[in-house]
Amino acid sequence: MDDLLCHETWLSRPLNAHDFHDDDSSNVELPLFRYSGCDYKYENEEFEWAFCVCIEKEVSLMPEPNYVHYLYSNNLIPARVRVIQWFLKCRSRLNLSFGTVFYAANYLDRFISICQCNDWKYWMVELLSITCLSTAIKFNETSAFSLHEVQMESLDHSYESNTILRMELILLQAVGWRLNTVTPYSIVETVVCYVPSSLRPNLHENIMSRVTKLLLQATLDLRMMGFRQSVVGISALWCSLEELYPAVSDAFIAYIMKLLSQSQKEDLIKCHKIMDIISTTLEDSYGHHYCSLSKSPTTVL
Template sequence: MVCMESLLCDEVCPSSPPAVTTEPFGRSNFGSSMYTTKEEYEQALTICMEKEISYMPEPNYLGNLSSNNLVIARLKCIQWVIKSAGRLNLSLGTVFYAANYLDRFISMNHCTGWKYWMVELVSVACLSIASKFSDTCNPSLLELQMEDLDHSFEPSTIQRMEMMVLNALGWRLASTTTYSYLELLEWILDSLKPQLHEKLIGRLNKLLLGAISVVVYTPVE
């Protein structure tokens, strides 16, 4: 496991775990479909499924979370990511990138020495990285920590954690996530009436945000 004990900064009083937000997000990553033919769409879907396997956490990730008592810690941090992204007007794609980075990083570290503040620190770093990768406007490290964290971290501490995450992930950030498939559905949904299209996308977004708190990584056969 990457040594993070030296990164602990000031703590604040614990707060209640945040609920899944219903706040509007920034751009939803949906616009006019980039695919003009069925063949282009099928090729993009095939590439997406092939890439997904290489962007999954290490095997037995759920078992590792359970053995290290990290299931609740992960849940709280994913909820924090969702709420913070809504507050900061970040895209939904950023939320799913951040969750993927968090899961992959934790899965690579099998040490039993995890503490809750470590998961929070990694979560802040992952959301920061994801926003830089996926969004055009990036919040400052202080803005990221304005609400719902049990601990606070100096910007320099978060930056060091970002480098640890990037190195552990091999700088491979263009992850295939569950949201990637929803983006691909845009080609199919273009035929719907605009009002029905908008309602369906909104419903699917809420379903995915609710599901992201659950650790489910099943490779596509």
């Protein structure tokens, strides 16, 4: 597989035994909380424990700290934008969940940040993007799709199934087989399940629609790379609640702030300011960037 990609080692750091253990503690079933006026009354202990587990878990499931610099120095920003756009096209065509898109984006960012390849070609990014999406589909979707179906949208090259499957193994090894990651979208889904029952009839139609648009736009904004996944997700939910349910927003953010450390509170406030700007400038499209990376020879096909 090395000759398909580059001469450098894709796995640039040794993997420890704990890297291969997928912690499923974030799947703990949480109790509902109740809403009375502007005060949230949780059945506290279980919810707070599970929320904190997610926050602790996400640290080991994020790209490396120097990731944004690495993207800049290797001219990968246009390629990343194009890949995210491709994920969205596939989501629409295959009727995938938005959660699958965020899983795929997480796998993409983690892999690129871990693997120190300094001679990226676009065909390599394309192969990786197919691999990330196919892996996310297997992990998160109930319907199966062939690798041929996954590749049917806006790609410059076509790859044999065996090549993609071998690349899936490389991806799994790189991320330590930890696919049950924390994403901004998964954080929002977790919290939204426990909002006041009186809001639920309109919640998924109104709040989730707005949150999803914000998070998709935020995925393309490199300023968001400096924040934890939970901070980005809560910021998007905060902005959406401010817009649609301001009374609920005040109580919600007051409660969440109590569960965060001081540094996390400061990050949430900073992220919220950026998210608010994104919210006011949100457009239906998600950018029109094109990748300028060199293509592979036809022998790669």
